[in-house]
Amino acid sequence: MNEALEIALLVFVVGSALVTALLRDVLGSIIAFSAYSLGISIVWVFLRAPDVGLTEAAVGAGVITVLFLLTIAKTVRPTGERTVERVNPGALIITIAFVAVLSTTVFALPPVGSSExxxxxxxxxxxxxxxxxxxxxxxxxxxxxxxxxxxxxxxxxxxxxxxxxxxxxxxxxxxxxx
Amino acid sequence: MSDSTDERTPTPYVESPIIMATVRIITPFVFTFGLFVMFHGADSSGGGFQGGVIVGTIVLMLGMAFGIETTRNWVGPKLPVGLVGSGVLAFILIGTGPVLLGGSFLEYHAYEIHHASKYGIELVELAIGLIVSGIVTGLFFVIASGMEDNGGETA
Incomplete structure (x- = not known):
């Protein structure tokens, strides 16, 4: 049960992160980012770090969203029908390589809840x-x-x-x- | 109370009675919750940082409900900076007090009162809360200002 919840949560977090990056409408991006922050704050609670979770929920999902919204209120919406941003292949390759390099550190971490x-x-x-x-x-x-x-x-x-x-x-x- | 948008180019502010009534009702509870988180940090999760953000959100809610300019005029330009400054000052005073009494920095036991450590930590949390809520409020006003200048072009 717990494991299924955790997997669903991770899928939600990664999904909302991708939506944040790919959406063309900045307003939609910000809403997706807020959802991402909320997901991350629940991840912190799963990792037994309620203090960090509370901070993430208050700052990431709350205040930052409002500040972003105020900022984009000064900009114009992009014209056109497309909902998804066109992906630059070069940037995509660099991003994936960067994430891969960072991911190598994940294997050095002990499993969650490990006694060692x-x-x-x-x-x-x-x-x-x-x-x-x-x-x-x-x-x-x-x-x-x-x-x-x-x-x-x-x-x-x-x-x-x-x-x-x-x-x-x-x-x-x-x-x-x- | 909410005449900030009169005779002005459109702003993101909508004068909605629903939002106003909601904010009017929940503000005291949010404020209490923020103080609770701040003071309860010693015994459960929470603390000055989280509580300060929650208290700061109250001003954000008021701004959303009653117009940012109105709220800014009501709060005044000096309050956020004053909060931040007094928070840092309080922290430094609490920290250096034991040094003057012959202990080391933040050695709460040097204060010769019952449960000095507990109260000292609570005060430090409160100081952090002041800093954070002041910063949140100030950032909100500064980022939101200039909206009426550009409002016409964006809408």
Whole structure:
């Protein structure tokens, strides 16, 4: 049952990714991309990563879709009857080669849920799992790592988001109001 | 409330009573859910980042329902940047507080209060939530602005 669901989900994700790439209408592409993000967020839940799934659903399927829609509202729809974009053979070959090269890394990964994967045997992971509650008093180990053990990293990320965001706001606001 | 499209070239904004009523009803729940995700990150999945995005979505919904320009005028230009700045500042203050008290960076136990670590982590999550919601709101307004300038050519 679970396996059938996972296969259906993967087919849905790959299918919506292909639709995103091939549709000629940008509005349709964005809707397909949103469906893709939603599928990916469910994949994260299957992989026991609900924190990442929640982020993907909120950002990928929610906010990004709205930002894309706002952006294409400033463009014009392509004329013509075709619904599917004509594929450039050169680009197709390069893309397939690139995906093939990246796919070789997949075989280096341990199977999902394997007891020998680095996640299970690693000393650091086990230390976090055993001591997170007594040392940080929070039940969610992800939060404990994020805000306590690796708090300095998180501060760095927060500052990166801050500077990137303020930079974008400055540049775009300047363009908008001049 | 929603006279932003009067005497103006067409924009993506449709003045739909259905959307307005829906947004008016679900906004408080979405806001509560965002805060829940933010504060509940310590005990289950979720956290400042996810909660911040959900809280930021409220402004997106209001913009969709009542017109982006109207919402922007209502929120004002300073609030998003202020949220982001105060979030980073709060994070840095929480982090460096223990250093001043003789501990190391983010060593919550240096604060001599009960459950210092727990509350410290909650505050950090809240600060991250402020940053993220501010960025989402600001990006939305900035990307949506200029729409009325180009609206005529696109429609």
């Amino acid at each position: 994967s680095a996640v299970v045997t690693d000393n650091v992971t086990n230390y976090y799992l055993e001591n997170a509650y007594t040392e940080t008093e929070v039940n969610n180990v992800v939060t404990a790592v994020l805000a306590a053990y690796r708090g300095f990293d998180t501060l760095g990320e927060a500052v990166v988001v801050y500077s990137a965001g303020v930079g974008i706001l400055l540049v775009l606001q300047k363009e908008v109001f001049e």
